[in-house]
Amino acid sequence: SNPAGSSAAKHKGAKMATDSKRTIKVFMASPGDLTKEREKFREAIKHLNEGFGDGANVEYEPLGWEDALASTGRRPQEIINRKIDECDVFILTMYRRWGQKAPDSKYNSYTEEEYHRALNRWKKSKAPEIFVFFKRVDAASEGDPGPQLCKVIEFKRKLEETRQVLYHIFDTPESFQKEVDTHLREYARGTLPPADAIQNRVEIPVANLEELEEAKEIAEKRTKEAEKANNAAEEMRLRLEAEQLQSAEDAAELSREGKIEFAREKLTKLTAETMDIRILSLGFEFFYRTGDLDTAEGILDKRLELSENNLPEIAAAWGNLGLVYKTRGELDRAEELYRKSLAIEEELGSKEGMAANYCNLGNVYQTRGELDRAEDMYRKSLAIEEELGHKEGMANNYGSLGVVYQTRGELARAEELYRKALAIEEELGRKEGMASNYGNLGLVYQTRGELDRAEELYRKSLAIEEELGRKEGMANNYGNLGVVYQTRGELDRAEEFYEKARGLYREIRSPNEKLIENWLKELRK
Structure with a gap:
């Protein structure tokens, strides 16, 4: 099947070029504090046309106020509005500013006028496709915003309530370029989820x-x-x-x-x-x-400042800091913090805290590939959880030990441990744990070559992660489903799922984004 061809009927605004390529016109609107992002928008389109566009038989045409400026030497809004009326995709990007005042308009800024023009057209004809991207603003600024940022925050809230339009958060001009790349590929394939379906x-x-x-x-x-x-x-x-x-x-x-x-x-x-x-x-x-x-x-x-000499609080805070550094991929710092937390828990005789830190240290060693050390930590944690009768902790460690055995290639032992973990999670009604173990069992079946069974389990896991709104879990399953499709030779579908995984990993700043990027490079060779 040709996903680009099948989506041509969906996106009626996209016109056919003379060489039979489908032309997709993409307009970008943004206030003046996103100059680098505007450059990255044009770069993204250039790269898409050099690679993906040829294979998908599409050509992207970038539009923006720069084009009106180049032809007239000024920014006449009527020319810009005509470009909005003919575009297939409208991208609005915002940071701290609401935009330049529009004295001749009923809207507060030209950017707002451009967005509403596109939205009103979409309400009548379901075109153009509208994407909204917000550059992440630090929490301190959001807590005390000026009038411009206030309007941006209010607009974001309105999007959350109406759910008419897709929106995403990005951190840097480079990550914005990747977002544009991902969304325009999905648009061409016709694989964008509806805005109201996104959890x-x-x-x-x-x-x-x-x-x-x-x-x-x-x-x-x-x-x-x-x-x-x-x-x-x-x-x-x-x-x-x-x-x-x-x-x-x-x-x-x-x-x-x-x-x-x-x-x-x-x-x-x-x-x-x-x-x-x-x-x-x-x-x-x-x-x-x-x-x-x-x-x-x-x-x-x-x-930590408020905890002063409250050792249990200090231990808990250091353990959570370890989690932050582990998520960033800074494993040495994470290990150091987990060990500081563990030392206090041991001094206090807090078995619950000790078990948590042993498990966290096991995760660090497992990520490094130090499987024997990881197993030792998980077993220490498991022994305490069993002694305390903590079923949730037992399930976590059974699942983690399953990953160790699976990595060693001992699939039967891994499956046994995953099923022990899953039985406890189902008994407790813990959806997060159920999703994790369905995903792990999917990996076992995938490794055995039982792809249909693997896909079924990944989809069960994905459904729960979507219900919970857990982006990391969703990304893991999208990535795994991509591998299933790639193994079957369904490369277009594989690419689609890898793109979904990459976008979510980017949102949560996971180091796994680089792994998925490497998979995409290999796939596109």
Whole structure:
């Protein structure tokens, strides 16, 4: 099958060039603080035309205000608007600025006018395809935005609520170029998911939510006691504490509903103001899970400052910092932090904390390929979890040991361990663990050459990860499905899934993005 050919019927605005190539006109709108990104947009199109375009029988034509400037020496909006009316794809890119004021328009800026012109056309004819990209803004700026950034944040919230348009976050001009590349390939193939089908939810761990709820109930009870005792100062302090805890709960609910920007606003403000470790812990989980590792690390630094001589809190913060560095691929620093956390947990005799750190150290060694050391750590962790009767911890370690055995090629032993882990996860109703083990079992079947069974398991895993909004898990499954299709010789579908995986890994700043890029290079040779 030819995916580019099949999508020509879907995208009626795309015209056929004289050499029978399908021309896809792509307009980019952006305020003035994204000059480098505009250059990268043109570079992305140049590279697509030199490679992918030939194979897919398409040619991309870049459009923007620069073209009007070149032909007239000024920026007449009517010429720009005509280009928007003829484009097949409209790309809006935003950072901190809302755009240049438009005195002759009902909109606040030319950029806003351009977006609404494209959107109104899309509402009538389902064309052009609209992509919106936001360059990541640090949490401190979002917590205290000026009038321009305020409008950008409000616009992002509106997109989350209406779900009419796809949007993504990027970090650098280079990552923006990759986003443009990925989305334009998917457009040409006709494989873009509908905007309202994209899950952009963040599930906060249940333990964090239970801790908040318990703390809120205690604060409310003590507020009533202070009120009876006529202790106005204590009553006010406790009311503020209860309000902050409620606000944190509200933010967790917003993130679960997919209203990420509303949740981000609340948690940015809360984590800046609060001295409550529980709220900081929830804030860490949110920012870590949305890929904002710098903000997550800043929250942990604050948590360490507030912990002073509270050893359990220090150990927990160092363990989470290890997780941040492991996610960045800085394994030596991650190992150092896990060992610092472990030393405190051992000193305190905290078996639960020791088990967690042994497991985390096992993950570091496994990533390095030091399988014997990884197995030793997982078995130490497992022994403690079994002693404590912690089924969740037991399941984690069974699954991790399964990965060790699978890497060694001992597939029967690996499958046995994955199934032990899966049985516990199903008993506990832990969807995250079920997804992980379905994915691992898929790898076993794939290695055996049982591709249909592998695909079935990857899709079961993917469905759960999408439901949970876990981007890393979704990316893992997209990558694995890509391998299945590549093995079958279905190279177009393989490329499609690798692109999906690469985009998600980029969003969460995972080092796996480079791995997928290498797979794509090999595939395209």
